[in-house]
Amino acid sequence: MNDVTPLDLRIEALLADAQYDDHPLRGALNELYGEFRSQLHLIERVTHVSDLYQHMAREQNQSLLERYRRQLKKLEKIARISDRYQAVMRDLNEALKDASNHDALTGLANRRMLMDALRTESNRLLRQGRPMTLVLADIDHFKQINDAYGHERGDAVLVDIARAMASSVREYDLCGRWGGEEFLIVMPETGLPEALEAVERMRRAIAALHVVAGEHNVTASFGVAEHLPGDHLSATISRADTALYAAKKLGRNRCEVAPAGSQPASPAAD
């Protein structure tokens, strides 16, 4: 296995030489040489085995590294796809939330969103000791429009009027569909004089639409109630409703203001 060196040849020649057969050092040299050869052989064996191990370890390491890279790539892909699914869900959630808070026909806030806004605003304004004003609006003679021209025409009128009202209120007012042909406008931090200006703007905007149904130019009536800190929401809504009823009784296409709260509203239209 190992190469034969000049020293090996020299030693072997000396040991083979008959003239040294009886030399006292020959026996010792022979033994020493034998020992040297076997040690050399051992070192070569150990080196060989060690090389094999190193080779194996290196190969194993490379395949682990390869597997690690593959797994990492896979994991990144799973995370990427999963993130996108979550983004889809989040958007869907937003859309559902939006749908649950808005009226499908007019796109205005629906009754649920109005109720949430009323609760939030009345609590906030109670802490600040400030008023707000609620306006209930109702399209005049709406039933006749539906009866005479069908629900499709009625729906179109609702959409037009909703748009006119929403564009007449101020940025921080909330105009929503309270139900049927009835709308509620929440005006935070707003007293009666300002509220009445906004209502007049809305009334005129609706009249200016010139939506004609039969012999009627479509109009709306309004009931306004100021909500003072500490008033009950349901009482304020009911006062606005009574004022609206009064506006209807007094000829429609007009606005009536409810008497101050903390006392039952007088049934003006009896």
Place this chain on the structure above:
Amino acid sequence: MNDLHIPASQSTPEIRTDSAAGTLLMRGDSYPENSFELFSPLLGWVQRYLAETVQPLVLNLHLLYLNTSSVKVMMEIFDNLEEAHAGGRTVSVNWHYDQENERVAELAEEFKEDCSFPFNIVQQ
């Protein structure tokens, strides 16, 4: 070979296999509480079918929402298909989506990325 007929639930897709026809159908949303319980029979079926038969395999997928563990399982199934495809087997995926759900198609594209077998993203 035993086929799978797992009906859909609110959080798991319908899973149907047909060994005779060589088809696997998955339909619906997939966000199982216990993904191992649901998916190990599925993975088992795919691996057995690929190992024990020589017929083609077609996956018909009508999947909508997938949670992370479902994404992982789908990738494992596609890895199995990829391996079979490399061995000369005829395998394919048809991923169906509704027109109003374009984002499902985008997600199917992501899955398709590393697959060299036929992977069709089909509008219904």
